[in-house]
C-alpha cells in the first residue's frame with residue numbers, strides 16, 4: 500500500500516487492526532486513506548474507546564458538533580490535532596439545513612424518526628462523508644501526493660462522495676452506479692457535478708457487480724499503489740466512527756435505552772450502532788430492516804448468510820446482496836477470532852454462502868433482530884404514515900417502519916423502550932415511489948430545484964474490471 504510506513508510512530512495513537520488478522524496495526528490516518536485493509540479485511544479499533552453513562556447523559560442538549568468531537572477524537576488521537584478535528588467537523592456540518600444536524604422527531608406510540616437527511620444530498624451518507632472529505636484533504640496535504648477514490652454506489656454514496664470531495668485538490672473521484680438502477684434525482688445529483696476531479700461511470704450491471712469491480716481493483720496491488728487507490732464506501736472505518744454519533748445524541752435526548760430500527764443495505768449504518776454499544780451506549784436492540792434483498796434478514800433468522808439474485812426495489816440504496824460490513828459484526832460475534840473470520844470470508848467469496856456457527860449466531864441474535872419488507876408493504880407503510888401523521892417518508896425509511904410494525908410480539912417479551920427508526924433519506928429523492936403510495940408528489944426542497952436543467956457528464960461502461968481500470972488510467976493521464 501502506498502501509505503504504509505509514511506506515518507511517524509506515535510505511541511499514544513489508537514491502533515486499528517484488520518478483521519482478517521494479517522495487516523499491521525495502523526493509525527487512523529492510514530485507515531482513512533486506505534479504506535480496505537491490505538489483507539482484504541476491514542479495519543476496527545484494537546480496543547473500543549469507552550464512555551461512562553455520565554459522559555453519555557451529558558450529551559443531552561449539547562451541540563451535535565461537540566458530541567461528534569468528543570467521540571471522533573477518541574479515534575483520531577495522534578492522527579489529527581484537536582484543532583484540526585474541530586475545524587473539520589464544523590466545516591462538515593456547516594451546510595446542513597437543520598441546526599440539530601440529526602433531529603429526533605416523535606411520531607406517536609413511543610415511536611420516533613431520527614432524521615438523517617438534512618445534508619447537501621438529502622441522505623444519511625452526508626453525515627459521515629462530509630467529515631471524511633474534510634479529514635481526507637487534511638491527511639493528503641500533510642503527507643503529500645494524490646489519491647484516487649473509486650466508489651461503487653447504489654445511489655446515495657456516490658452523490659454524497661461527490662458533494663464531499665468534488666473540487667478538493669489532489670483527489671480524483673470515480674463513482675460507479677448501476678445503470679438505470681438509481682432514481683433520476685440520485686443520478687442527476689452525481690452527473691451534474693461540474694468539478695473536473697469527478698468522474699461518473701454508469702455500469703452495465705448491478706450494484707454488487709460494481710462493488711465486486713472495486714474489490715478487483717484493490718486486489719490488483721500494482722494498480723492500486725500506482726494510482727493510490729482508496730475507498731470511501733462504508734468499509735472505511737472513518738464512516739462508521741462518524742455514524743456512531745447520532746446513536747449517542749438520540750439516546751441522550753431520550754434519557755432511556757432505545758430500540759433502533761435501521762434500514763439496512765451494506766450493514767454500515769447499523770454496525771455503527773453496535774460500535775456505539777461497544778463504546779458504552781445502552782441500547783435495547785438493533786433491528787435490521789431490509790427490502791426484498793433480504794440477505795441480512797435471512798442470515799439472522801435462518802443462520803445462513805447467502806447471496807441471491809439482486810432485485811430492483813423502491814428502496815434502491817438497499818438493493819444489495821453482499822453486506823460488506825457484516826464482516827465486522829461477525830468478527831465481534833466470534834470474539835475477534837481473525838483466523839475464523841478470514842476463513843469464513845474466503846468460503847463466502849467462493850460459495851456465496853456461509854453457515855453461521857451456533858455460538859456466533861447466538862451472539863448476533865442477542866442484540867440484533869431482522870425483518871424484510873417487499874415493495875407492496877413499503878408503499879403501504881408510506882401511505883399509513885401519511886394518513887396517520889401527515890408526514891411524507893421516503894421508501895427506505897418506510898422499510899424501517901415496516902420492521903417497527905413487526906416488532907409487536909418481540910417487544911412484549913422485552914422491557915418497553917422507545918423505538919427509533921432511522922430516517923435515511925428525504926422523500927423528494929424518490930418522488931415516484933412516494934406519489935404511487937400517497938397520491939401526491941413530495942414537495943421539492945430548494946437543494947433539488949433546477950437539477951433537471953443542468954447538463955450531465957457520465958460514461959456508460961460494460962461490467963468488466965479491465966475496461967474500468969483503463970478508463971481510470973486514461974482519465975488520470977488526461
Ligand SMILES: *Cc1c(COP(=O)(O)O)cnc(C)c1O
Pocket residue numbers: 622623624655656733762763764765766767768769816817895923924
Ligand atoms: C446507504 C443507504 C442505506 C443503507 O445503509 P447501509 O449502511 O448500507 O446499511 C439506507 N438508506 C439509504 C437512504 C441509504 O442511502
